[in-house]
Structure formats: structure tokens, C-alpha cells
Amino acid sequence: MSTTKKLVLVGNGMAGIRTIEHILKLAPHAYEITVFGAEPHPNYNRIMLSSVLAGGTSIEDIVINEWSWYEENGIQVYPGDPVVQINTERKEVVSQNGVRASYDELIMATGSQAFILPLPGANKKGVIGFRDIKDCETMMEASQKYRKAAVIGGGLLGLEAARGLLNLGMDVTVIHINGHLMDRNLDLPAGLMLQRELEEQGMKFLLNKHTEEITGKHRVKAIRFTDQTVLEADLVVMAVGIRPQVELARNTGLDVNRGVIIDDYMHTSIPGISAVGECAEHRGIAYGLVAPLYEQGMVLAKRLAGAATEGYAGSVTSTKLKVSSVDVFSAGQFKDAADTRSIRIQDDVDGVYKKMVIKDGQLIGAVLFGDTTDGASLFSLIKSGENIRGREKEILLGVPSGSSGSGPSVAERMASMTDDEIVCGCNGVTKASIGDAVLNKGCNTLGAIKSCTKASASCGGCKPIIENLLTYYAGDNVGEQTKEGICGCTSYDRDEIVAQIKEMGLKSVKEVMNVLGWNESEGCSKCRPSLNYYLGMIWPAEYRDERVSKFTNERYHANIQKDGTYSVIPRIYGGVTSPAELIKIATVAEKYDVPMVKFTGGQRLDLLGVQKENLPKIWEELDMPSGFGYGKALRTVKTCVGNTFCRFGTQDSIEMGIRLEKKLDKMVAPAKVKLAVSGCPRNCAEATIKDLGVVAIDGAWEIHVGGNAGVKVRTAELLCTVKTDAEVEEWTYAYLQYYRENAKWNERTAAWIERVGLDHVKEALADRDVRLALIERLEVTLGHTVDPWKEIIEDEKLRKNFTPLSGAEPVTH
């Protein structure tokens, strides 16, 4: 029996927890582990913060280790409670909340903090770094209230922050101290190309500017520069660099330079204390990138688990900018020096720039802009240090696959990588894990490796290496890399599937999957709902909606909430209700003890926190039609007051809104559809951020389409201006049916219009006969709909699924 030693980890971030993960693999019961973290969150992927800011990724999505992981591994964790003192005599740490924990081994993994320039006014409200979830939240909140943002620092982090702020709808200026962007990673030509590209995306730049002061009363109002020019800003993000968090280490008496000084085995100057990650300094370098930190974590874990390790010898690092549609890669030493030679291609027409820096026949650095496909292969050449004399041009023009010319072939290069080399930095996947996936788990395509290991599932920069490793491990057994279908079950895309359904007269989800050779006999949660939609759209009269292929919300006709309760939203046409209706809603809400009654953004009432078994009873007593507030269907038609009461109203927007909503109230669609009608150009119903918005002008109506105010704000575009109410209806119904027939499932109108272009839609709807034919098809579809709430209330077979089975009876023997 070995006695369990106590291990305390100071810092609940990527490097520290990575180390713990390896220790648990190598020596599962060697330590009793306690973790202290300053942030209230579990370990999350800091690299993905820019994706959170850019939209499309939620904070939940970037958590690496859920709280349950700590629990399952018996790790005692104190989130939001940093260690404030380490007593090396008694071998004990003390946290801010007074928790004491003794240790045999202690790991310092305190990471780093954003470096805030010591300027007058830097402590004002609205001045932040870009480092953690809290900063992301601050930026999102600021974008709701303010317009002007300034980012100080034109490096990688600053540009990712700036891109995120642009996506949040802010006006963004990046201030940089040097003459070109990303000067730590790029040379001048690449920096200028990057600037051009980002200016096209709407970013503004002030180069060669030194900030003197941040002004404002309590909150920042403006930035003044040393040349006395001024820039207005309500939010200032400092992204000028990071500083290792070493205060605790200093107070503990550890040797600290820029970071906590460590040797090749992560020992600090005091026995029993190791350091890893951004807070540590190894051979004079404090790294700020994930791959080296994971390598350090691996070495430390091996040492603490008593496994053999050759130690850590430092890392060559590479950088990739995570900004959509801008490809930038940089690795190693990219600047020219007296003893280096470089070779470059600059193509301003296609916006491509490639540069290799060579010293003594070895590749020591590279910069790629506009086409980064060779990044991974160049990076492995830099790391292997092999001689490339005579092959330089060939390599720059694209690394040949297989062995042509002298030097090692791709296979030899793959073979020379060590098993614990990290090939995917975002998700920390090693060469060995790829090998395991291919050799033992039957993965023979890139897609399979991606879903099995998460390699290349984040930024995709390592794709070429993963492909090479796949070939290396699988040899002739590499599967066909099929084009991406609508999901992993098929290689057919949306248009192919719809064409086949029509052509072959396929009439059910099962039939589509059988005939088109699905590789999962019952599909998955992505393809089943989409096939169900396409079939219903193509065969409105004969197809029976397949309940089991719908997402929960659309099966129970209410929104599932995080605790398994549901919400109920009845139809309130055009946002107009009556005292009697309000009394009815209130009575039901009281009777069933509904925890919350809330106005929605679409002028309706939402009854939240309803138990599933009460849903049918509530619907029955409300005796109102379903508001479809849970479905890929028409949600609301928001209206302003219009000329019914408003002194400015030029048209009856309420009447128009109600008319549209009554017509379309059971229309299902590829995604949710929101409408609005405004009675004058003041546009109080905010119709220009809806899927379809109608705005009255004097004597006419404008119809705007493809607006969105959700994840990505998009202003609707003018489809047409019409004179009569009847024409508003004609264009609205025709347009929506055209969208129903042509968009991908789960594609909002805004994304669809971005994809096909407004001109294409205008052209498609130009002919009145086409519009009338579309309306006719929509009428047929609507003619076959029933109110889902009513249907369930009246059908015991459906209704039973809302209640639990009544009382399990013990069987007596």
C-alpha cells in the first residue's frame, strides 16, 4: 500500500488542469488533489474566448472540464477562491476565504494577467483587458449600451478582440504603437496585407500612436495621444501583452524573473513546489501559447507520477490568427538577420504572401498570409531542424507529398515525431491519440478522427498534419474523404436530398434514409428533423408530420428549460389583447402556480416554469391557439400603434399585422420566422431587423426582408415598395413560401439571403404568375395544419406522454 500524498494545484486553468489530467492517467491514486482557482468557472478553453466574442459559440461550449469531472476524480476544488499565502515551512496554503490545505507537492499554475498600461485614467470604468470570461461579458454588455470601442494593441489578441467587438456591432478603432500590425509575428508586407484585409471588414487603425491619457469622469470618454490628438471611446480594451502572475510566488520566496523560474523538469527554487504554464519562465522564456504549456504539463505530470521523462527543452511556437476569412500563420524566427537568408512570394492580386527564413540550410521561421495550408508542414520542418538545402523553392511552392527530391519523405517526418507531441494545440491532442484513433478505433477519415478525438475541430490549423498522420497510420486503408453532407449520416447535401425526394417520390424519413443509403439506420438529431421538414414542405397534402423526428420543443409544443420545466406562449395576434383574455391568462397562471409570467420581446405573455404534466391542462383552460413560441415556425407579428391611435401613423399597422398573423399562424418553416409591421417611417415596431418587416410610408408600404437582431445583427434589405394592402399580402406570402422551398433546415432568412443574394430573390419573385403559384402552394400547406395544442388536448394517445407512469407497484414473491 502506498500512502496517498497531498497535491495542491494553485490555479484552475488550462496548464494546471492539463497536468492533473495526465497525472490521473499515469498514477490514478497517487495523490489526494486540491485545486484553488481565482475565477468562479471550471477549467475552460481560454483560446476560444475570441470565438465566444465572435458569436456562434457559447461560454458553456468552451468549458473543458465540467464540475462533474472534478467530482468524479475526487478532486476538491475551490473556485472563486484564490490562494493568498503559501507557508513553505508548514507546507500549507491559505486561500482568500481562509481555507487551509497542506501539501506534499504544490503546483503553481497561476497563469498571467492582461498588462494594463500604467496611464493616467487607466482605472476608469470601461477600461478592460481581454483575458477571461468576465472580460468577454463586459464587452458584450458594453456593446448593448455604447457604440465606440478602442483596442490598444494591434497584435494577435488585440485584433481578435477587435473582430469580436465588430461582430457585436461596435465601431472599432485599433491603436498600435508600431508601423504595422502583428509586428511580433509578421514582417512588413504581411502586416500591410493584413491591415488592408481588416479595413475591408470595417476595422479602423491608428498606427504609430502612443497613448498618453484616458479621459472621462467615471467612465472612459476618450483617449488622448502624445501628439495631442483625441479619439472618442466608451470602451477601451488593452491588449498590449500579458504578464505572468507572480505576486504569490514572490511573496513565497521563489526565484522570480519575468515568470517563476523553472528548470527542465518544472522544479522551482524551493523543493516540493513546481510551476507550469504562463506563470513560469523556462530558459528565459515565459510562453503565452497553449502548445508549450501542454508540453510542460506532460513533463511535470510524468515527474510527479514517477514516470520516465527526458524533461522539457523549450518549444518553437507558431501562431494562427483566429479571425474569420483572414488566414495568417507565423512560426519561429520570421525576421531577417545578418546570418539568415529568406525566400518569399508576394502576390498582391490574390492577396497571398509566403516567406521562409533559412539559416545554415535549416528552416527556422515562416510567415504565411492568405493561404496557410502549408503552415503545419512548414512548422514540422522547423521543429525537426532537418536540412532543406536545394529544396527551398519546392517547399515554398507547396510541400510535395511523398518523397521527391532529397530529404525525408512525409512518412519519415511523421515517424520522427514523438508520441507525446501535440498535433492539435486547441484541444491538446497528441500524435499518440491520433494513432490510437486510427489503429484501434477504426477511424479512417479526417471526419472520423475529428469526432473521435476533437483534433482539428476548433481552428482547423492542424488539418494537414492530421491528414498526413492518417495516411501514415492507415496506409492503404484510408477511407474516401467524402464531401460534407447535412450531417455525419450522409454525404448528400440539402439540394441533392430535396431533388431526390421529388424525383423518386420518397414519402417518409425512413424511406429517404434507406434509398439514399444513410450510414446510420435511424439517422441522428440533425438529419431526422431536417428530413421531416423537407418531406412536409414537398408533400404538404399527404405527408404526416413525424413527431419522433422533431426536437423536444416541437414535440411538446413548449420550450424545454434548463430544469426540465416548460414555457407556454399563447397566440396574441398583432400584440393586441383584451381585459377578458388577460383575466383568463392570469387565472390559469395562479391556478397552476406558474413561477413566472413574463412579457416576451414579441408582444406576448410567456408562462415560464410549467411542469410537463400541466401543459395540456393549461392549454385546455386557456382555450387559446398555440403561439408556436417553441418552433421553427411563424413566431410573432410585432406591430406599432399605427393610425388607429397614433398621431403620426399613416397606415393601419395593427390591422395589417393581425391579418398576416392570422393567415400564417400555423406556418412551419426551415427556421423561426419573425415579422413586424410599422405604421410610419419612424418604424416603432423595428421592422427592419425582422425576417420580414413591413413599413408604411405616405400612401405605400415598404417590404424589408432578411433582417435579424439575434446572434448577428443584420439590417433587412428592401424587397419592394407596394401601394395596396393586398399587394403586401401577395409579396409577403410569396416570399415566405420561396424561403420555405429553398432554404436549408435551420437556416434563418438572414443567413439564407446572405447566401443566395437579394437580387436572386427579387428575380425569382418578379413574375406575378410565379408569386401566385407560390401562394397557392402555401395555401395548400396551411390548409393541412391543425392547432397542435388542441390536437393533444383531444387525443388521449398523445396526451398520455405528458404524464409519468402512475405508481410503480412492487412485485411480491
Place this chain on the structure above:
Amino acid sequence: MNKFRIGHLADIDEKGARTFLIQDTEIAVFKLSDGSLHAVENRCPHKGGKLSEGMVCGTAVHCPLHDWKIDLRNGKVHEPDKGCLNTYKTEVDGKSGEIYITIAG
């Protein structure tokens, strides 16, 4: 070992589930398209989502909260996610169609 009678085959739709409570644990019984029954704890190991509300595809269910995929035959979470949940033995009386479930007591 305790055996309980929990209901009848006709109570559960194909590719559907019903729930019941035993000793403070909510259990979901699924009926797959081959007619077989599978009982699991009604709590996704990820964030406690109710699996009974999820979509049944083959021998797996997709959790309605974040789309984790769980094998109903053994309670194992599909790659790339990880985890496992309790499963319970079910039996059906061929004549009466009554469903019985066994809970380790």
C-alpha cells in the same frame, strides 16, 4: 433485488419514453423501433437533462439540452463526450404485456 410492475407495453410509443419515480430516482423507459425496452436513469451525466424528452435514433437517445448522445443499452455516453449512467433490467410478460423492472435494493 426489488421487482416492480411499472405499466403496460401500450403505454409507451415506439421511439418514445415514459418516466416513473422509484426511491426518489426518476427512471425513463424507452421503446426502440425493434420493440425492445430499455430503462435508464432520467438524468444526462452532462447537465442533468431529461433524456425522456430526447430524440431516439437507433439504440441511442440525444439529450434535449446539449445533444449528448447516450447508448440506451448500456448507459454509455458516445464519443467524443464521456460518462455513463445507470441502467435497469426490464422484462415484459409476453401474455399480458405488463412491464417489470428490477432495481438493486
